Amino acid sequence: NDAPKKAKKEKAGKKGGGGGKRLPKIAKGARDFGPASMVVREKTFKIVTDVFKRHGAESIDTPVFELKETLTGKYGEDSKLIYDLADQGGELLALRYDLTVPFARYLAINNVGNIKRYHIARVYRRDEPSLTRGRYREFYQCDFDIAGQYSSMMPDAEVCKVVTEILDAVPIGPYQIKISHRKLLDAMMSICGVPDEKFRTICSSIDKLDKEPWEAVKKEMCELKGLDEAVADKIEQWVVKKGRPFEVLEDVKGTELAAHPAAKVALEELALLFEYLDGMQCLDKFDFDLSLARGLDYYTGLIYEAVLLDASIGVGSIAAGGRYDDLVGMFKGGGKQVPCVGVSIGIERILAIMERLHGGSTRTSHSQVLVASAGGSMVKERFRVCAELWKAGVCAETVHTAKPKMQKQLERALDAQIPYMIVVGEDEVEKGVVKVKTLSTKEEVTLSRSEYVDVLKKWIAAEPMKEEE
Amino acid sequence: NDAPKKAKKEKAGKKGGGGGKRLPKIAKGARDFGPASMVVREKTFKIVTDVFKRHGAESIDTPVFELKETLTGKYGEDSKLIYDLADQGGELLALRYDLTVPFARYLAINNVGNIKRYHIARVYRRDEPSLTRGRYREFYQCDFDIAGQYSSMMPDAEVCKVVTEILDAVPIGPYQIKISHRKLLDAMMSICGVPDEKFRTICSSIDKLDKEPWEAVKKEMCELKGLDEAVADKIEQWVVKKGRPFEVLEDVKGTELAAHPAAKVALEELALLFEYLDGMQCLDKFDFDLSLARGLDYYTGLIYEAVLLDASIGVGSIAAGGRYDDLVGMFKGGGKQVPCVGVSIGIERILAIMERLHGGSTRTSHSQVLVASAGGSMVKERFRVCAELWKAGVCAETVHTAKPKMQKQLERALDAQIPYMIVVGEDEVEKGVVKVKTLSTKEEVTLSRSEYVDVLKKWIAAEPMKEEE
Numbered sequence: 001n002d003a004p005k006k007a008k009k010e011k012a013g014k015k016g017g018g019g020g021k022r023l024p025k026i027a028k029g030a031r032d033f034g035p036a037s038m039v040v041r042e043k044t045f046k047i048v049t050d051v052f053k054r055h056g057a058e059s060i061d062t063p064v065f066e067l068k069e070t071l072t073g074k075y076g077e078d079s080k081l082i083y084d085l086a087d088q089g090g091e092l093l094a095l096r097y098d099l100t101v102p103f104a105r106y107l108a109i110n111n112v113g114n115i116k117r118y119h120i121a122r123v124y125r126r127d128e129p130s131l132t133r134g135r136y137r138e139f140y141q142c143d144f145d146i147a148g149q150y151s152s153m154m155p156d157a158e159v160c161k162v163v164t165e166i167l168d169a170v171p172i173g174p175y176q177i178k179i180s181h182r183k184l185l186d187a188m189m190s191i192c193g194v195p196d197e198k199f200r201t202i203c204s205s206i207d208k209l210d211k212e213p214w215e216a217v218k219k220e221m222c223e224l225k226g227l228d229e230a231v232a233d234k235i236e237q238w239v240v241k242k243g244r245p246f247e248v249l250e251d252v253k254g255t256e257l258a259a260h261p262a263a264k265v266a267l268e269e270l271a272l273l274f275e276y277l278d279g280m281q282c283l284d285k286f287d288f289d290l291s292l293a294r295g296l297d298y299y300t301g302l303i304y305e306a307v308l309l310d311a312s313i314g315v316g317s318i319a320a321g322g323r324y325d326d327l328v329g330m331f332k333g334g335g336k337q338v339p340c341v342g343v344s345i346g347i348e349r350i351l352a353i354m355e356r357l358h359g360g361s362t363r364t365s366h367s368q369v370l371v372a373s374a375g376g377s378m379v380k381e382r383f384r385v386c387a388e389l390w391k392a393g394v395c396a397e398t399v400h401t402a403k404p405k406m407q408k409q410l411e412r413a414l415d416a417q418i419p420y421m422i423v424v425g426e427d428e429v430e431k432g433v434v435k436v437k438t439l440s441t442k443e444e445v446t447l448s449r450s451e452y453v454d455v456l457k458k459w460i461a462a463e464p465m466k467e468e469e
Numbered sequence: 470n471d472a473p474k475k476a477k478k479e480k481a482g483k484k485g486g487g488g489g490k491r492l493p494k495i496a497k498g499a500r501d502f503g504p505a506s507m508v509v510r511e512k513t514f515k516i517v518t519d520v521f522k523r524h525g526a527e528s529i530d531t532p533v534f535e536l537k538e539t540l541t542g543k544y545g546e547d548s549k550l551i552y553d554l555a556d557q558g559g560e561l562l563a564l565r566y567d568l569t570v571p572f573a574r575y576l577a578i579n580n581v582g583n584i585k586r587y588h589i590a591r592v593y594r595r596d597e598p599s600l601t602r603g604r605y606r607e608f609y610q611c612d613f614d615i616a617g618q619y620s621s622m623m624p625d626a627e628v629c630k631v632v633t634e635i636l637d638a639v640p641i642g643p644y645q646i647k648i649s650h651r652k653l654l655d656a657m658m659s660i661c662g663v664p665d666e667k668f669r670t671i672c673s674s675i676d677k678l679d680k681e682p683w684e685a686v687k688k689e690m691c692e693l694k695g696l697d698e699a700v701a702d703k704i705e706q707w708v709v710k711k712g713r714p715f716e717v718l719e720d721v722k723g724t725e726l727a728a729h730p731a732a733k734v735a736l737e738e739l740a741l742l743f744e745y746l747d748g749m750q751c752l753d754k755f756d757f758d759l760s761l762a763r764g765l766d767y768y769t770g771l772i773y774e775a776v777l778l779d780a781s782i783g784v785g786s787i788a789a790g791g792r793y794d795d796l797v798g799m800f801k802g803g804g805k806q807v808p809c810v811g812v813s814i815g816i817e818r819i820l821a822i823m824e825r826l827h828g829g830s831t832r833t834s835h836s837q838v839l840v841a842s843a844g845g846s847m848v849k850e851r852f853r854v855c856a857e858l859w860k861a862g863v864c865a866e867t868v869h870t871a872k873p874k875m876q877k878q879l880e881r882a883l884d885a886q887i888p889y890m891i892v893v894g895e896d897e898v899e900k901g902v903v904k905v906k907t908l909s910t911k912e913e914v915t916l917s918r919s920e921y922v923d924v925l926k927k928w929i930a931a932e933p934m935k936e937e938e
Contacts, residue, residue, distance in 0.1 A: 024539050024574045024800045027532055027562050032575050035527035035586070042528065054859050056836035056866040056885075058504035059511065063496055063607050064533060064591065070493050085564075086553035088595060093496050095533075095554075105493045106501050116834075117504070122533065126557060138532050150869035157852060158869075165859060279849035280856040331493045365585075367525035379623060380748035383630075387749040390523050390634060397525040400619035400627070416525075 029129035029137025035364035040355050044170060045120060048142045048345060051165045052118035055158060057144060060117050062102040064124075068092040074101045074330075076297050081125040095124035099143040100298075100327070100342065107147055107338050108331035114148025114338075116155075120347075133316065134352045142166075145342030147328070153269055156302050156323060156341045157276035163306055163319050163343050164282040172353045173313045178210075178289040179245070179304040181270055182322065185293060187263035191256055192234040194227065201225050206239055207293035210307070214240070242289040245274040249288065266301075273302065298324040302341065313353055318346045367418045368460050369396040372409040374425025374435075377402050381424050385434065392453045394460065413439055419463070420456060498598035498606025504833035509824050513639060514589060517611045517814060520634045521587035524627060526613060529586050531571040533593075537561040543570045543799075545766050550594045564593035568612040569767075569796070569811065576616055576807050577800035583617025583807075585624075589816075602785065603821045611635075614811030616797070622738055625771050625792060625810045626745035632775055632788050632812050633751040641822045642782045647679075647758040648714070648773040650739055651791065654762060656732035660725055661703040663696065669766075670694050675708055676762035679776070683709070708760040714743040717757035735770075742771065767793040771810065782822055787815045836887045837929050838865040841878040843894025843904075846871050850893050854903065861922045863929065882908055888932070889925060 026032060033041060071082055071094050083095040096102050099119045106112070120142045129136055144162050146155035160177070167175050185206075189199050205221050214236055221227040221235075238257065241248055249271055257263050270288065277283040286304075294303040301323030308318060321343030328338040369389055371382045382398040389396035397418075399409055413421050423435040434452050437444045438459075447455055495501060502510060540551055540563050552564040565571050568588045575581070589611045598605055613631050615624035629646070636644050654675075658668050674690050683705055690696040690704075707726065710717055718740055726732050739757065746752040755773075763772040770792030777787060790812030797807040840854045851867040858865035866887075868878055882890050892904040903921050906913045907928075916924055 024577055025536055026574075026578060027534050027536055028560055030532035030534065032532070032579065033530040034579065035529060035584075038528040038530060041530075053835045054862065054864045056834045056864060058833045059507040060504060061502040061507060061510075063499035063501070064593075065496050065499065065607075067494055067496055084555035084557060086555045088553060090595075091497055105495075108493055109495060110501065110503065115504075124533075126559075138534075146869070148869070151848075151871035154848065154869035154871065161852075161856065161859075275849055276852050279852040281853070282856070364527045365525045366522045379620070380744055383626060383745050383748040384750070387630065387751070390630075393523065395523045395525060400615070400617070400623040402620035402623065 027137070029127070031136065031138070036362065037355065039362045039364055040358065041351055044347065044351055044354050045140075045142070047169045048166055048347065049118070049120065051162060051169060052142075052144055054165075055116070055144075055162055057116045057118045060103075060106065060115075060119055061121065062096070062099075062106055062119070064122070065093040065095055066102055066105065068094045070105050070331075071097060071101060074298065074327075078125075081127050083124045083126055096121075097125060098123050099141050099344065100145070100324070103143070103145060103147075103342075104324075104327040104338075104340070105331055107328050107340075112147065112338075114150075116146045118142070118144045134349045136348065139348045140351075142345040142347045143342060144345075145340055147338050147340045149339060153273045153276060153302075156269075157273055157280065159321065159341050159343050160273070160277055160286070160304065161280045161282055163304070163321075163345075164285045166345060167285075167306060167319065170350050170354065171357065172308065172318075172350055174309040175285070175306050175318065176309055177286045177304050177306045177319075178242075178292045179270075179273075179286050179302070180289055180292040181266035182294075182299045182301055182303055183262045183266040184257070184270075184290070187257060187260040187266070188235070188238050188290065191260055191263075192238070193231045194235070198225065198227065202227060202235075203293040206235070206291055209239060209291040239291040242287055242291065245270070245277075245283060245286055245288040248290070249274070269301065294320065294322060298327045300325045304343070313357075316346075316349065318349050319343055320346070363417050365397075365416060366395040367397045367416055368394055369420045369422055369456060370409060370413040370416075370418045371396055371398040371422045371424065372406065372413075373404055374423045374428065375406070376426065378424055378426075378429075381429055385422055385424055388453055389456070392457060394453070394456060420459070422452070422456075496606070498596070498604075500605060500607070505831065506824065508831045508833055509827065510820055513816065513820055513823050514609075514611070516638045517635055517816065518587070518589065520631060520638060521611075521613055523634075524585070524613075524631055526585045526587045529572075529575065529584075529588055530590065531565070531568075531575055531588070533591070534562040534564055535571055535574065537563045539574050539800075540566060540570060543767065543796075547594075550596050552593045552595055565590075566594060567592050568610050568813065569614070569793070572612070572614060572616075572811075573793075573796040573807075573809070574800055576797045576809075581616065581807075583619075585613075585615045587611070587613045603818045605817065608817045609820075611814040611816045612811060613814075614809055616807050616809045618808060622742045622745060622771075625738075626742055626749065628790065628810050628812050629742070629746055629755070629773065630749045630751055632773070632790075632814075633754045635814060636754075636775060636788065639819055639823065640826065641777065641787075641819055643778040644754070644775050644787065645778055646755045646773050646775045646788075647711075647761045648739075648742075648755050648771070649758055649761040650735035651763075651768045651770055651772055652731045652735040653726070653739075653759070656726060656729040656735070657704070657707050657759065660729055660732075661707070662700045663704070667694065667696065671696060671704075672762040675704070675760055678708060678760040711756055711758035711760065714739070714746075714752060714755055714757040717759070718743070738770065763789065763791060767796045769794045773812075782826075785815075785818065787818050788812055789815070832886050834866075834885055835864040836866045836885055837863055838889045838891055838925060839878060839882040839885075839887045840865055840867040840891045840893065841875065841882075842867075842873055843892045843897065844875070845895065847893055847895075847898075850898055854891055854893060857922055858925070861926060863922070863925060889928070891921070891925075 075097055082097050085093040122138055123141050124138055127135060194202050202221060205217050208217055218232045221232045222229050241251060252258050258267060274283060299322040303322035305317045306319040323341040325339040371385045373382055379402055386396050386398055399412055419439055421437040421439060428434055432449045433446050435444055435446050544566055551566050554562040568590060591607055592610050593607055596604060663671050671690060674686050677686055687701045690701050691698050710720055721727050727736060743752060768791040772791035774786045775788040792810040794808040838858055840851045842851055848871055855865050855867055868881055888908055890906040890908060897903055901918050902915050904913055904915050
């Protein structure tokens, strides 16, 4: 949220004169993005989109609001964070809370049985904003999902690979992806003797192990949630298991967990996945971590969450997802299920880091040529030259001052890092020429009206600005 | 709103079996966009964005909702179409109705005195949806505005030029831009003897002259709105004036209107603008039309509206805008005004035409290579090859079937118009090679694992797919 450079920080609203109106406010937890932010944001979105496209993903878009009933019963406790629209007659609507439920609704409505799609769009949560934690009420998500009946773990492996490609492509430091399986967690609970009705709440205690020591989590489980201490101790022997994927698999082999029917299937799936990730040369980015729980109810298989390793750069999850095979079916009565697996990139955290590390000095406009008056007005002539450049696809501008001083025009070109200047005056018009200055070298050449556009285009093509996409 | 090709039109919700749930609905007046629509939409947005960038415009973004009070009193009668958010405690919010008021609010809050910016985003109106007229409740606008104190008509001329460049760039047929001046209209009313309190309502009658004959409009003015018939007759002599800009200027010269002080200034401004548009080689696209009124209250000077000439392609305004010098000041008490001029491109109508004329046969994914198994599973090996291609920036995919038949893989490549196929089998792995097929020519070559990526990259670079951006 950059304050534009040209802005002077006068508090207009507080001045005594006339109106006395308050300055307008922006909604809590929402942000304006000025040109400097937008350059970083667009560049980052392009990096992400390029990865999605490289994997053959198609793009879809859905409305910012859904029928209230579409969102109901999908988010558990977090449903209270949904933004409702006012009842103004007609349908009851709410702003989308994520891109996953609208995707499932899209698949159900349009009877799409298989698709590999990405969706980059804003979602809305009436959460308590926290600028330091990068939590807003309106924020972008970048989702990549594969829907359809496919061979075991093949789509899952590709989604995992996509996460690594994105996190490798955005320069935000080293990361690790924790990976586990929802059925493994359920089996763990079961063999440790956690009562069925406590599965969810004990899960959310376990999920805190990345921030709190075991003793604190155990205390919460036993004292706050009434878990038997012997059960908690049994849980401990499992949730501390984490590390290199194949090593943890080996570690679990032959144990009570490996013998549990559902866990056995989950471990076989994970073993297959690790093979595939090894084939894709990215297994080193993954840790098999039995303490990973993930909050959302709709996951049915694989789950994963990426975190940055350098806490000085940023903390918390920067990408997360998993398999959700039953969500589409919630929308389709007698219809068949559409199994899905996907990931949501926490792009706002990545953007905050990108802006901090890489923002600031970038150009915010694309002008390559400033068309200047040598003296006097020359407005019509300047516009004529601009139009010739625009027609040729060259980014050009002229100052919107009828009789500009050369000094002002030069300042504008230097401020905006515009590399070339074309100067037109009465003399040049008469002779059918223009003067072209290269501002970095201060070289000046006189070119005929018939050739200057082509010459400039060649110069520009030979030296593309690094800010250009 | 394309139904994805793979979709089978079975009505899942109407089947008898089990659940009996209704299929979910989408909000009235809103749309899903499938991959084929998205290709056309993204292509069109890029054309528009390229024009904006060519003119050195910067990009900004604002939240989808504003404080209710920010939107209050800006849209006149149309305020009833604003979507309010429910009062869930905290601020009262509403969805943005256009991009102009949020832009003015942005300028006021951030104390931006001058900026040339574009903004492509969705706006929301609780209007009666009309699919045939391309009217939706959620739709995109593409706005380009220049804010700041500049020499007369220079920013105005550039905005007009931008409109012509965009409408020339999107292949939707011939168009014309009607142009006039708000102050001229007010002066016309005044000298004809329209009472002050009837200015607005008579204006909106005049605005119908593009769809209705003079007699119908006169009847509305006199019978419905109680205008004196002599006054109506006087109006007629003015509003019928339209045509080539300099000719209409000439026509008006020496008349009562030209002598009116405010009209005199407006005519001088228009004369200057026409000179500039002539310099920019686009004056032929403009008609000076004294019947142009434009609904919104906030215009203070130049107004314009672009229409398609070929009614078989589409009807109605496809771009409109004008000068609004007082809007930012509505947000700033004692602060100084920030004069603005801008245009809003009616991109949904353009998109509807583009989809009709140019949609359908485009590719929706970017895959250039399908990595196939020669027989047996080869999943890990296929993923390994994919990963090598992805790393090199090549768009590649493999079918997510553990033991795919060659025929199925070939069908996928042909369906998705993927030009190359890499085939790996036990034999190839052993020899350290891959087979590369060019599907259009059915040629097949065997390449070593160390060279195939570079060879494919060269082939792809030499023959870029026309669907690529």
